[in-house]
Amino acid sequence: MARLTSKNLSVQGNNVVILNEVSVTFGPEELVGVIGPNGAGKTTLLKSLLGLLKPSSGDITLDGKTLRSWSRIDIAKRIGYLAQGAPCHWPMTVERIVEIGCSPHSRPLWGVDAEDRKIVENALRLTGISHLRDRIVTSLSGGERTLVMIARCLAGRAEILLADEPVTGLDPRHQIKVIQTLLSSVTKNTGVVMVLHDLSLAARYCTRLILIHEGRVTAEGDPTSVLTPQNLSDVYGIDASLREIDGQALVVCKDIRI
Amino acid sequence: MKPPLNAGQTGKISFPLLLGSLCILVVILFLFSVLIGKVMIPVGVIHEAFAEVDTAYGVIIRELRLPRAILALAIGAALGVAGAALQGLLRNPLAEPGLIGVSGTAALGAVIAFYSGLSVTFSFALPAGGMIGALISVVLLYILAGRDPSVLTLILAGVAISALAGALTTLALNLSPNPYAAFEIFFWLMGSLADRSLNHVALAVPFITVGVVLLMTTGPSLDALTLGEDVAQSLGVRLSGLQARVIIGTALAVGASVSVAGVIGFVGLVVPHLLRRAVGQSPSRLLIVSAPGGAALTLAADTAVRFLTNGPELHLGVLTALIGAPFFLGLVLKIRREG
Numbered sequence: 052m053a054r055l056t057s058k059n060l061s062v063q064g065n066n067v068v069i070l071n072e073v074s075v076t077f078g079p080e081e082l083v084g085v086i087g088p089n090g091a092g093k094t095t096l097l098k099s100l101l102g103l104l105k106p107s108s109g110d111i112t113l114d115g116k117t118l119r120s121w122s123r124i125d126i127a128k129r130i131g132y133l134a135q136g137a138p139c140h141w142p143m144t145v146e147r148i149v150e151i152g153c154s155p156h157s158r159p160l161w162g163v164d165a166e167d168r169k170i171v172e173n174a175l176r177l178t179g180i181s182h183l184r185d186r187i188v189t190s191l192s193g194g195e196r197t198l199v200m201i202a203r204c205l206a207g208r209a210e211i212l213l214a215d216e217p218v219t220g221l222d223p224r225h226q227i228k229v230i231q232t233l234l235s236s237v238t239k240n241t242g243v244v245m246v247l248h249d250l251s252l253a254a255r256y257c258t259r260l261i262l263i264h265e266g267r268v269t270a271e272g273d274p275t276s277v278l279t280p281q282n283l284s285d286v287y288g289i290d291a292s293l294r295e296i297d298g299q300a301l302v303v304c305k306d307i308r309i
Numbered sequence: 310m311k312p313p314l315n316a317g318q319t320g321k322i323s324f325p326l327l328l329g330s331l332c333i334l335v336v337i338l339f340l341f342s343v344l345i346g347k348v349m350i351p352v353g354v355i356h357e358a359f360a361e362v363d364t365a366y367g368v369i370i371r372e373l374r375l376p377r378a379i380l381a382l383a384i385g386a387a388l389g390v391a392g393a394a395l396q397g398l399l400r401n402p403l404a405e406p407g408l409i410g411v412s413g414t415a416a417l418g419a420v421i422a423f424y425s426g427l428s429v430t431f432s433f434a435l436p437a438g439g440m441i442g443a444l445i446s447v448v449l450l451y452i453l454a455g456r457d458p459s460v461l462t463l464i465l466a467g468v469a470i471s472a473l474a475g476a477l478t479t480l481a482l483n484l485s486p487n488p489y490a491a492f493e494i495f496f497w498l499m500g501s502l503a504d505r506s507l508n509h510v511a512l513a514v515p516f517i518t519v520g521v522v523l524l525m526t527t528g529p530s531l532d533a534l535t536l537g538e539d540v541a542q543s544l545g546v547r548l549s550g551l552q553a554r555v556i557i558g559t560a561l562a563v564g565a566s567v568s569v570a571g572v573i574g575f576v577g578l579v580v581p582h583l584l585r586r587a588v589g590q591s592p593s594r595l596l597i598v599s600a601p602g603g604a605a606l607t608l609a610a611d612t613a614v615r616f617l618t619n620g621p622e623l624h625l626g627v628l629t630a631l632i633g634a635p636f637f638l639g640l641v642l643k644i645r646r647e648g
Contacts, residue, residue: 127545
């Protein structure tokens with residue numbers, strides 16, 4: 052069971068403070084939503100937690116050990132990453148992309164062994180894309196492509212998955228399909244952290260929300276305690292509130308505040 | 310780039326079968342390269358090359374054909390693998406050692422070694438010059454275009470590097486006190502494997518081998534890089550290590566090749582392009598099959614130049630450019646169409 056923690060994490064880029072004293076912790080058994088306006092520092096937080104960006108101060112620890120003392124390959128075995136926009140530069144088949152996901156654990160020069168084959172099959176099945184296995188990733192729709200990348204992450208068997216805007220730009224059906232797939236991969240041993248902009252989806256599916264504004268954590272906790280009219284007004288500059296319709300959470304935005 | 314929906318279906322030929330067929334093709338073409346030429350050698354006399362007593366056939370095989378065939382094999386493999394590796398690193402199907410100025414800069418390095426007389430006193434100066442030239446150009450190219458997979462940046466960077474290397478090479482030719490030396494360099498630049506000896510093999514092949522092996526180790530990392538630099542790192546790829554292996558591997562393989570054979574262009578473009586679909590676009594598999602693929606193309610082209618003209622033999626580099634340039638044009642048109 053992995054536990055990923057940042058303590059007073061600050062990150063600078065081009066002399067601008069992007070993250071300011073951020074202390075968060077992620078572990079198994081939860082789907083955490085990271086929300087906040089554009090440019091708040093959400094992507095920077097995920098990249099820092101992966102060790103892709105150097106903190107200017109503060110520290111990140113994985114299982115109590117500072118991330119700097121972990122090798123890239125050992126981080127890869129524990130933390131998975133779903134990049135924004137599910138990039139793929141060559142028109143490869145779905146199956147082959149999911150196979151690449153196994154690489155933190157085994158790196159044969161070609162092909163995959165029997166155990167990896169089973170893991171790939173399982174990942175395809177869990178994400179419901181077994182029928183797409185021979186399709187070319189770059190020819191798929193955005194939603195299908197995101198599911199392929201989730202399958203790729205599942206094949207990596209990471210304990211914490213960091214997903215950067217996995218549902219942005221998807222149709223409603225695929226948004227729910229992607230979030231349900233991520234939710235179903237949350238287990239006793241694994242957790243998912245997801246950046247998203249749709250506050251209603253965040254309220255409905257996330258067990259915990261972290262609201263980031265101008266590089267700081269403004270609020271943290273269960274959706275009702277975070278998505279208060281006051282917070283939404285302060286952070287997003289909107290006149291909005293969290294409602295419930297037919298038992299489903301919904302953030303209703305009435306107007307913008309000037 | 311949007312390929313047709315069924316582009317992956319052609320990748321159904323099994324990988325070991327493809328690799329095996331290519332290797333058998335290389336063996337056959339290697340034999341052709343040894344046996345076929347202005348003098349046709351019967352298969353039955355191959356053993357004379359290693360006989361105690363010299364025979365005409367034996368000498369032709371040992372002194373002329375064998376070095377040529379070995380160099381074609383090694384250089385073809387080097388150019389094919391270097392092309393595939395650069396394409397994987399830069400995520401760009403147009404990356405090719407000749408096209409983006411690596412071969413040209415390697416040639417400049419070799420010309421400087423030759424021109425300064427260093428290569429006369431110290432024979433390893435020739436491959437060393439080629440490898441240093443290639444190294445400088447790959448590093449430059451990576452600084453200019455490495456983080457940006459766009460075709461335009463890569464080609465512009467390549468044009469700039471080629472232009473600089475070309476200008477400095479012609480400067481050396483221009484300043485040459487001896488017109489014959491200039492003439493010799495000029496012909497050497499065209500790229501050829503004719504009249505090479507086992508000395509050339511000994512000079513280049515060890516470096517080429519190390520370079521190709523180094524490039525071969527980058528396969529799994531290049532696969533991961535398909536998903537972008539951030540995701541590749543999240544999968545455990547050390548980006549700096551990968552870059553270093555591709556850059557040094559290319560410098561060794563291409564630099565040593567150019568220093569003994571001149572510029573043989575387009576092999577690194579044509580071979581990966583022809584094989585990419587057959588391996589389902591996978592960078593790691595492409596890397597592996599590009600070795601026998603490049604060797605086969607170069608052996609075939611080098612055997613063909615012996616017959617294409619009456620009188621003086623066509624230079625190998627001229628033939629590969631004549632095949633490769635229209636091929637490149639077609640590829641550019643295809644990329645434009647697919648937007």
